[in-house]
Amino acid sequence: MCGIVGYIGKRKNILIGLEALKKLEYRGYDSCGFAFFSEKEKKIFSLKSANRISQLEEKLQKSKFPLTGSPSIFHNRWATHGPPIDINAHPHSDCKKKIWLVHNGIIENYRFLKEKLKRENHQFSSQTDTEVLTHLIEKFFKGNLETAVIQALKLVKGTYGLAVISEDDHQKIVVARNSAPLLIGIGEGEFIVASDPSAILGITQKVIYLDDREVGVLTPSNFFVTDLNQIRKEKTIEEIDVETSIYFGIL
Numbered sequence: 682m683c684g685i686v687g688y689i690g691k692r693k694n695i696l697i698g699l700e701a702l703k704k705l706e707y708r709g710y711d712s713c714g715f716a717f718f719s720e721k722e723k724k725i726f727s728l729k730s731a732n733r734i735s736q737l738e739e740k741l742q743k744s745k746f747p748l749t750g751s752p753s754i755f756h757n758r759w760a761t762h763g764p765p766i767d768i769n770a771h772p773h774s775d776c777k778k779k780i781w782l783v784h785n786g787i788i789e790n791y792r793f794l795k796e797k798l799k800r801e802n803h804q805f806s807s808q809t810d811t812e813v814l815t816h817l818i819e820k821f822f823k824g825n826l827e828t829a830v831i832q833a834l835k836l837v838k839g840t841y842g843l844a845v846i847s848e849d850d851h852q853k854i855v856v857a858r859n860s861a862p863l864l865i866g867i868g869e870g871e872f873i874v875a876s877d878p879s880a881i882l883g884i885t886q887k888v889i890y891l892d893d894r895e896v897g898v899l900t901p902s903n904f905f906v907t908d909l910n911q912i913r914k915e916k917t918i919e920e921i922d923v924e925t926s927i928y929f930g931i932l
């Protein structure tokens with residue numbers, strides 16, 4: 682289980698998220714990647730590498746990508762299903778390349794779901810368990826991303842911390858967790874989501890911790906959390922205890 686970062690808000694430079702992802706390198710990883718919505722081009726760009734973040738940055742410099750956009754999602758992968766090669770790096774997308782997702786954990790019933798989705802003509806481009814999530818979300822997407830994510834998660838058995846963005850509902854990041862850590866950092870006019878507090882501290886110390894089978898919806902100005910029945914949950918905003926975390930070697 683490796684690293685997730687997601688950012689939405691006032692700062693549009695995507696390198697902010699990449700810097701936060703670097704804070705998760707200490708956990709070890711075999712591949713990395715990101716996707717972001719460019720407001721100028723009205724589309725999602727993605728880049729991946731079965732290598733270090735520094736190599737991803739080199740690829741980015743050589744690319745013609747804009748460096749600005751929001752929301753954005755980032756991932757360090759520790760392969761469980763499918764070898765560490767570029768196509769298996771996260772983020773993964775649906776058939777139309779409009780829905781992009783990063784995932785930590787293991788989808789236990791992915792074989793069953795993949796066969797079913799293939800029979801419905803979904804085209805898979807990786808060997809990962811994760812990719813079934815993007816196609817399930819695509820199948821249920823009717824304009825509202827969190828509704829589609831929740832419908833997909835109801836069919837999934839396994840562990841997940843995940844973050845999803847979509848071109849057709851692009852003013853939000855949808856996040857969810859089940860037995861994989863995920864917390865939402867609450868800044869001034871910005872939110873950062875991550876699998877580990879160390880990625881959040883550059884932006885804010887105020888966080889909420891998602892509990893199992895909860896879904897968070899982040900927009901540039903607001904956020905809310907629901908269960909898988911779309912019932913709103915009250916969450917407590919906590920402060921990351923920096924000194925204790927350093928003492929225990931967490932930060």
Ligand code: GLU
Nearest residue numbers: 682683759761762785786
């Ligand atoms: N099971 C997923 C994969 O193999 C996610 C691995 C991870 O947690 O990094 O791509």
